[in-house]
Amino acid sequence: MKKMISTLLALLLTAMLPMVSAAAADTKSDYDYTRFKGAGVTLNVYNWGLYISDGSDGAADVVKDFEELTGIKVNYTTYDTNESMYAKIKSGGADYDVIIPSDYMIGKMAQEGMLAELNFDNIPNYKMIGDQYKGLAYDSNEKYSVPYTWGVVGVVYNTTMVDGEVDSWDILWDAAYSGNVLMFNNSRDAFAIAAKKLGLSLNPSSQKEIDEIAAELKKQKPIVQAYVMDEIFDKMTGGEAALAPYYAGDAITMIEDNPDLAFAIPKEGTNYFVDAMCIPKGSANKEAAEMFINYMCETEVALANCEFIGYSTPQAEAVKLLPEELANSPIMYPSEEVLENTEVFEVLPEEINTAMDAAWSSMKAHEEGGSGWIIPVLMLLAVAVIILSIWRKNVRKKRDDY
The missing domain is CATH 3.40.190.10 (Periplasmic binding protein-like II)
Incomplete structure (x- = not known):
């Protein structure tokens, strides 16, 4: 139509x-x-x-x-x-x-x-x-x-993949949809959603609030399929994911392309933007x-x-x-x-912006590919190699002494 x-x-x-x-x-x-x-x-x-x-x-x-x-x-x-x-x-x-x-x-x-x-x-x-x-x-x-x-921000969801009513940001943390949840790939929108879920303002005013919001985003990571922006169109209209937060105007476009999709504005409140x-x-x-x-x-x-x-x-x-x-x-x-x-989003003090960006980067670096464990493991392997090398040298030295 x-x-x-x-x-x-x-x-x-x-x-x-x-x-x-x-x-x-x-x-x-x-x-x-x-x-x-x-x-x-x-x-x-x-x-x-x-x-x-x-x-x-x-x-x-x-x-x-x-x-x-x-x-x-x-x-x-x-x-x-x-x-x-x-x-x-x-x-x-x-x-x-x-x-x-x-x-x-x-x-x-x-x-x-x-x-x-x-x-x-x-x-x-x-x-x-x-x-x-x-x-x-x-x-x-x-x-x-x-x-x-x-416009406003809400949840785009596939009615054939999601059970029950969608009326809360909580659903983006629901383990039942593990691997089928998309999330914003920008710090301001992602932090805003987690903040509203926690009952906080989407304009954080302290390091304590940023840490609390970042911790909530880390809890979500195991169920997130991907952090996206424009990629959401292909993924949601193609049935590759069940749930995603996004802007209302784009939700209309996605619903037009896939009638199985719907849009909900969570009861905790959301962002109004111009x-x-x-x-x-x-x-x-x-x-x-x-x-x-x-x-x-x-x-x-x-x-x-x-x-x-x-x-x-x-x-x-x-x-x-x-x-x-x-x-x-x-x-x-x-x-x-x-x-x-x-x-509405306010212009945050520079120190708050910097802290938010740092928390976001830390969360993303730890998340991507589930690779947060790689660096510590590689460090342990490096230490093991050094110890093994020293041990071999000592063994050779003892043999030479004989």
Whole structure:
């Protein structure tokens, strides 16, 4: 059903796009999408994987449409975690003009002077972003970001492999599903789940809390099949695992591809997140990057992205045009009761971040391949070899003495 709606919507959007483009040029006198045509401008856009309407399944190809409308070439590449994106930009390994981090990472990058302040005169469509998504703690002064999507984290599960109701994070620690549980392959999300299971805040404030959460993750390790990010799509839709925590928008995509899958938001509470568009400091094409951000906020474009990727849109006009099955989806738009039991990631002090990363690395190094015992055993073998060598030398010496 969703595929059919997606195809019909895509055809409608395709038919409307020339009118949308004309409207952008003709009725918005303060904005001109054609002003970089012929200037040879190229934008480097860095986004999450599977996070834009890309032309597949008959949907709108947002990047291609932007290129044709503006004459700007877009180099579009993807990442799988906030942390890998941050590390690449921090290292200076690549130059990007538009990035789409999550809330807490935006706050961190802003604090470290990694983001450019936006000129909202070049982003007039910002006015169509709902007020409830603006001025949040990660960008309280509305300087660095324009909300792109929002959502919650829950449990994706295979109804043919899981018995009973799924309503708690505890199920990801259930030994009955040993070898059939997937887990986030990034520290912030994994720590958040274990923290909620323990009744703690997903924003740890002390080494004691970090140690407690890390210990809970270690208890889970024996039943975890793999730590994943984008790999979850193939594993869950292919029936290779029974349970996995993941983002609501991607859950919709997976359920569409495998109707045996379902999604649950645990009763202990979960993470509420906002992903937003930003421009890294030093972008050589800042005004063109702001044009791209403005285009992504066009009603028809925001609608196409929302419908295709399954994530909730903060663009108020696009929400009104959503197909009924998405507008009423408890996955895409959870009830107020569910949302009241969510918590947002905060920008943690550097010492807490460092301690969390160290605990995560220690846990992963010990886990992978069940190889935590290898180093101690190798050390014992090395000692044994040394002792044997000394013994042989002593034996030879005694023989020589005779």
